[in-house]
Amino acid sequence: MTSVGITAxxxxxxxxxxxxxxxxxxxxxxxxxxxxxxxxxKGRDMRFVFQGVHMLxxxxxxxxxxxxxxxxxxxxxxxxxxxxxxxxxxxACLA
Amino acid sequence: MNPLDSKLRSINFVWHGxxxxxxxxxxxxxxxxxxxxxxxxxxxxxxxAAEGRAIHLFEKAHEDGCDALAWRxxxxxxxxxxRDGTWKLWDxxxxxxxxxxxxxxxxxxxxxxxxxxxGDRGHLxxxxxxxxxxxxxxQGAPVGEPLKLSRTVADVAWIMNGSTLAIATSTExxxxxxxxxxxxxxxxxxxxxxxxxxxxxxxLMTGNQxxxxxxWNTDNGAEMHMRGYAAKVRQMAWHRxxxxxxxxxxxxxxxWDCSGKGPEGRMPILLEGHTDLISALHYQVEGDxxxxxxxxxxxxxxxxTQRQTQVSRARIPSGVTRTVWSPxxxxxxxxxxxxEVQVLAME
Numbered sequence: 001m002t003s004v005g006i007t008a009x010x011x012x013x014x015x016x017x018x019x020x021x022x023x024x025x026x027x028x029x030x031x032x033x034x035x036x037x038x039x040x041x042k043g044r045d046m047r048f049v050f051q052g053v054h055m056l057x058x059x060x061x062x063x064x065x066x067x068x069x070x071x072x073x074x075x076x077x078x079x080x081x082x083x084x085x086x087x088x089x090x091x092a093c094l095a
Numbered sequence: 096m097n098p099l100d101s102k103l104r105s106i107n108f109v110w111h112g113x114x115x116x117x118x119x120x121x122x123x124x125x126x127x128x129x130x131x132x133x134x135x136x137x138x139x140x141x142x143x144a145a146e147g148r149a150i151h152l153f154e155k156a157h158e159d160g161c162d163a164l165a166w167r168x169x170x171x172x173x174x175x176x177x178r179d180g181t182w183k184l185w186d187x188x189x190x191x192x193x194x195x196x197x198x199x200x201x202x203x204x205x206x207x208x209x210x211x212x213x214g215d216r217g218h219l220x221x222x223x224x225x226x227x228x229x230x231x232x233x234q235g236a237p238v239g240e241p242l243k244l245s246r247t248v249a250d251v252a253w254i255m256n257g258s259t260l261a262i263a264t265s266t267e268x269x270x271x272x273x274x275x276x277x278x279x280x281x282x283x284x285x286x287x288x289x290x291x292x293x294x295x296x297x298x299l300m301t302g303n304q305x306x307x308x309x310x311w312n313t314d315n316g317a318e319m320h321m322r323g324y325a326a327k328v329r330q331m332a333w334h335r336x337x338x339x340x341x342x343x344x345x346x347x348x349x350x351w352d353c354s355g356k357g358p359e360g361r362m363p364i365l366l367e368g369h370t371d372l373i374s375a376l377h378y379q380v381e382g383d384x385x386x387x388x389x390x391x392x393x394x395x396x397x398x399x400t401q402r403q404t405q406v407s408r409a410r411i412p413s414g415v416t417r418t419v420w421s422p423x424x425x426x427x428x429x430x431x432x433x434x435e436v437q438v439l440a441m442e
Binding site for chain 2: 077
C-alpha cells in the first residue's frame with residue numbers, strides 16, 4: 001500500500017478538478033482506498049473539504065479562508081498508485 | 096406550532112472513543128455488553144458497552160483496511176474482513192486470532208452470520224468477496240462450495256429470520272437456501288447499490304445507481320419503481336413489524352407504508368430536519384424509533400408514525416458513517432468519518 005500526498009499553494013479550477021476526480025474514480029477507484037483533502041477552489045471563499053472512501057467521494061464547503069493563505073493538501077492512500085500521474089493530474093487543475 | 100411540540104428529549108453522550116480513521120463498520124455483541132468497530136485503515140476495537148473502555152485494540156486487524164465485522168451469535172468470537180483479502184475469526188475474550196482464511200478475492204467487503212443454526216451445522220458465516228460468497232461454520236471451517244455470482248457481490252444478508260441467504264450484485268438479487276440449495280433470482284434493470292428485505296421476507300427493496308428504488312412483492316412477483324430521490328438510496332431500514340420502510344437518498348428520510356398492496360401510489364411520511372445527505376439509518380430492533388445520521392454530523396431520532404415525528408437530535412464532529420441501536424434499544428452507537436465512536440442514550 002502506498003500513499004501519495006500533494007500540497008501546493010494557489011487555486012484550483014472547479015471544472016477541471018471535477019473532471020479529474022471523476023475520471024480518477026472511474027479508472028482507479030478500485031485502487032484508491034482513501035482520499036482526504038482541503039482544497040482552495042477559485043471563486044469560492046470557503047475551503048473545500050474532500051473525503052473519499054473506496055468508490056465514494058464527496059466534497060463540501062467548510063470554513064472561509066479569510067486571511068489564511070489559500071493552499072491545497074490532498075492525500076491518496078491505496079495500492080499501485082502512480083505518484084507521477086497523480087501529481088501531474090493535480091497540477092493540471094490549477095487555475 | 097404548539098410549544099409542546101418543540102420539546103425534544105435530551106440525549107446524553109454516554110461515552111466516546113476514537114479510531115484512527117473513517118469507521119467503516121460497527122456492531123453490538125448479541126447480548127449488548129460490547130461494541131466492536133473497525134476503521135478504513137484497518138484498526139479494530141472492542142469496547143465495553145457501558146463505559147467505553149477499549150477491552151481490545153487491534154492496530155492492524157487487516158492491512159489496508161477493515162471493511163466489515165460481525166459477532167458470532169454466541170458473542171464469544173468476532174469475524175472481521177478487509178482489504179488484505181483475508182477474513183479472521185477472533186477470540187473476543189482473549190483478543191487473539193483463532194483462525195484466518197483467504198477470502199477468495201483481493202478484498203472482502205461483506206460478512207454476516209445466519210440468525211439461526213442451519214441444519215446441524217450450527218450458525219453459518221457468509222462472506223462476500225469479489226463475485227463469490229463462501230460459507231463458514233462457527234469454528235471457521237469452510238462449508239460447502241463457494242456460490243459464484245455473475246458480478247461482484249454488493250451486499251449479503253440473512254433473511255427469513257436468518258435462515259436464508261440474500262446476495263445482491265449490480266444486476267440481481269439471489270436468494271439462496273443453504274438447507275436445500277434452492278435459489279430464487281430477482282433481476283434488476285438498473286445497477287443495484289443496496290438491498291433491504293422486510294423481516295417478513297415479503298418485500299424486497301433495492302436502491303439503484305440512477306437514484307431510484309425498486310420494489311418486489313416476493314409473494315406474487317409484483318414490482319414497483321419509485322422515483323424522485325435526489326441522490327442514490329444507499330440507506331434503507333425496516334421497522335421490525337415489516338410495515339414501515341425508511342429510506343435515505345437525500346436530506347429527507349422517506350418512510351413508506353408497505354402494508355397490504357405496498358408503497359406504490361402512497362405518499363411517504365417525510366422526516367425533515369437534516370440539512371445534508373443521509374448517510375446512516377437504523378430502526379430499533381424491538382422498539383419503534385428510527386435513528387438517522389447525515390454527512391454533516393447531524394444525528395436524529397424519530398418516531399415516524401407519531402404526530403410529532405422528531406424525538407431527539409444530536410451532533411458528532413464529523414460526518415456520520417453508521418447509526419446502530421443496541422439490542423435492547425437503550426443505546427445508540429454513532430460513528431464518524433474521522434474515527435469517532437460515540438454512544439448516546441435518550442433521556
